[in-house]
Amino acid sequence: MNQLDIEGAAGLSVRGARQVPGATQAYDKLVSDGVAAKLLDKDPTLWGPAAEAESKIRLGWVDTHRRSRELVPRLAELRKELTARGLDHVVLAGMGGSSLAPEVITATLGVALTILDTTDPHQIRRALGDRLSRTVVVVASKSGSTVETDSHRRAYLTAFEDAGLDNIGGRFVVITDPGSPFEGTAREMGAHVVLADPEVGGRYSALTAFGLVPSALAGVNIAELLDQAEEFYASLGGDTGNPALALGAALGAAALSGRDKVALISDGTGITGLGDWAEQLIAESTGKDGRGILPVVVETPTSPGAIGSDVLTVTYGGSLGPDAVPGGGVTPHLAVNGPLGAQFLAWEFATAIAGRVIGINPFDQPNVAESKENTNRILENGLPSSQPSFTEGAIEVYTSGSATTVFDAVHELVTAAEPGGYVAVMAYLDRIGDAAAADVRPAIAAQTGRSVTFGWGPRFLHSTGQYHKGGPQEGAFLQITGVVTDDLPVPGRPFTFGELIAAQAGGDRQALSGRHRPLLHLHLTDRSAGIAQLVKALQKG
Numbered sequence: 001m002n003q004l005d006i007e008g009a010a011g012l013s014v015r016g017a018r019q020v021p022g023a024t025q026a027y028d029k030l031v032s033d034g035v036a037a038k039l040l041d042k043d044p045t046l047w048g049p050a051a052e053a054e055s056k057i058r059l060g061w062v063d064t065h066r067r068s069r070e071l072v073p074r075l076a077e078l079r080k081e082l083t084a085r086g087l088d089h090v091v092l093a094g095m096g097g098s099s100l101a102p103e104v105i106t107a108t109l110g111v112a113l114t115i116l117d118t119t120d121p122h123q124i125r126r127a128l129g130d131r132l133s134r135t136v137v138v139v140a141s142k143s144g145s146t147v148e149t150d151s152h153r154r155a156y157l158t159a160f161e162d163a164g165l166d167n168i169g170g171r172f173v174v175i176t177d178p179g180s181p182f183e184g185t186a187r188e189m190g191a192h193v194v195l196a197d198p199e200v201g202g203r204y205s206a207l208t209a210f211g212l213v214p215s216a217l218a219g220v221n222i223a224e225l226l227d228q229a230e231e232f233y234a235s236l237g238g239d240t241g242n243p244a245l246a247l248g249a250a251l252g253a254a255a256l257s258g259r260d261k262v263a264l265i266s267d268g269t270g271i272t273g274l275g276d277w278a279e280q281l282i283a284e285s286t287g288k289d290g291r292g293i294l295p296v297v298v299e300t301p302t303s304p305g306a307i308g309s310d311v312l313t314v315t316y317g318g319s320l321g322p323d324a325v326p327g328g329g330v331t332p333h334l335a336v337n338g339p340l341g342a343q344f345l346a347w348e349f350a351t352a353i354a355g356r357v358i359g360i361n362p363f364d365q366p367n368v369a370e371s372k373e374n375t376n377r378i379l380e381n382g383l384p385s386s387q388p389s390f391t392e393g394a395i396e397v398y399t400s401g402s403a404t405t406v407f408d409a410v411h412e413l414v415t416a417a418e419p420g421g422y423v424a425v426m427a428y429l430d431r432i433g434d435a436a437a438a439d440v441r442p443a444i445a446a447q448t449g450r451s452v453t454f455g456w457g458p459r460f461l462h463s464t465g466q467y468h469k470g471g472p473q474e475g476a477f478l479q480i481t482g483v484v485t486d487d488l489p490v491p492g493r494p495f496t497f498g499e500l501i502a503a504q505a506g507g508d509r510q511a512l513s514g515r516h517r518p519l520l521h522l523h524l525t526d527r528s529a530g531i532a533q534l535v536k537a538l539q540k541g
């Protein structure tokens with residue numbers, strides 16, 4: 001470690017922070033304003049008067065890990081009860097902050113958990129067909145009004161009833177805020193109910209019931225995560241030896257100096273998938289008022305997009321020894337290493353700090369509602385009819401440009417993004433069955449040298465979706481949808497999952513085109529053939 005590196009408690013270190021241009025000045029200003037201690041003290045004035053009311057009720061994450069302790073014995077008991085009933089397959093239904101942390105936790109610790117954060121009927125059908133009689137469904141929604149999650153609950157309820165299973169209510173565990181619509185529904189169903197910490201927003205909720213309940217039921221030792229957070233907490237109030245303060249200062253200062261894309265890359269040292277969780281935290285927290293930091297999850301240290309003139313390269317992983325070379329194969333601006341429980345708290349603290357540095361309120365998400373409203377309107381009135389501009393193989397192309405091939409249409413889109421802008425690939429597909437669609441990201445990034453993000457729809461709507469609409473208006477958007485060959489009704493609702501996902505995609509197209517953003521829609525009439533054709537066309541150039 002050298003003087004640019006800061007090691008805090010719990011073995012969490014941030015290397016490189018002070019070499020990021022502007023970071024030292026930002027850090028010194030934070031110190032002279034006493035921000036670290038004030039944040040630890042939950043001071044709601046740190047983000048200005050306009051953000052104060054929201055901040056007042058959103059700072060519980062600072063020490064929520066302490067209140068979460070009471071969950072440890074309770075969840076051990078519940079797990080015992082469920083396994084005694086033979087319910088050993090845990091399915092988590094939840095969007096954004098209600099499922100991303102358990103995904104990282106279980107992936108990192110090698111524990112099986114089935115996650116439903118989709119409305120793709122094929123993916124949902126596959127989950128419903130998997131060990132149904134042994135399934136316990138964790139329904140996680142802070143607001144208790146998220147359409148995707150409620151639809152999953154309905155689908156499982158009907159599947160359990162159709163299979164003639166007993167004690168159906170007891171096959172559900174509902175996590176929600178006290179008094180939310182889901183609390184009443186859960187009690188009526190006879191579900192197990194775990195009320196969440198209401199003073200913690202979804203994306204800051206890793207160490208609340210949202211992160212811990214599904215993880216514990218799946219078999220994770222959650223006490224260990226809480227211990228790591230508690231140990232790291234000791235570093236948070238200080239002006240020295242505070243890696244989270246350094247991380248926040250560097251993220252904020254980099255964005256102000258033009259490195260406003262953050263490539264998030266695993267260094268391969270034992271933490272899996274933190275990038276997807278941090279992506280939501282950073283994008284939804286900072287992408288507003290025409291400002292923000294764009295997180296770009298990059299597959300490996302050598303994948304396209306890891307470095308660039310407007311990119312802050314950040315690697316993450318488990319604790320590293322003092323002489324270790326960080327980065328896992330790339331030279332990062334910042335390397336964040338340490339145990340997972342400490343990482344969650346460090347990134348949350350750093351994001352709140354970066355929000356202050358760039359001058360936004362890190363606790364609201366003012367532009368998320370728009371696509372949801374468009375979706376509801378489409379579900380009521382139907383999608384406006386449209387004809388493809390042309391069809392190539394298994395791909396229908398909807399473009400306002402003049403291209404006549406898929407490759408040219410993508411090229412046209414990419415060149416329409418502002419210099420220093422980005423391309424967002426948004427795939428409303430089955431993220432297991434259609435996993436190869438993720439290859440589109442590196443293929444476009446390699447061709448263009450631009451920052452390219454990839455998100456599964458509708459999951460990204462609860463993450464980078466906020467940034468797309470609220471952040472700097474410099475994105476170009478590639479939306480990919482796919483044929484539905486085996487649709488599934490949403491029980492008790494006047495639409496199917498296939499109609500819902502189409503309406504979500506259509507609603508987001510309306511939100512983006514309303515902002516006059518470049519948008520290309522590709523519809524796959526045969527999913528696997530279409531993906532293979534698209535990736536091949538892009539790779540060939």
Ligand SMILES: O=P(O)(O)OC[C@H]1O[C@](O)(CO)[C@@H](O)[C@@H]1O
Nearest residue numbers: 096097098141142143146202462
């Ligand atoms: O937990 P809920 O209320 O279902 O919300 C899920 C996600 O949707 C959002 O509220 C908005 O997209 C996220 O901030 C949140 O994590």
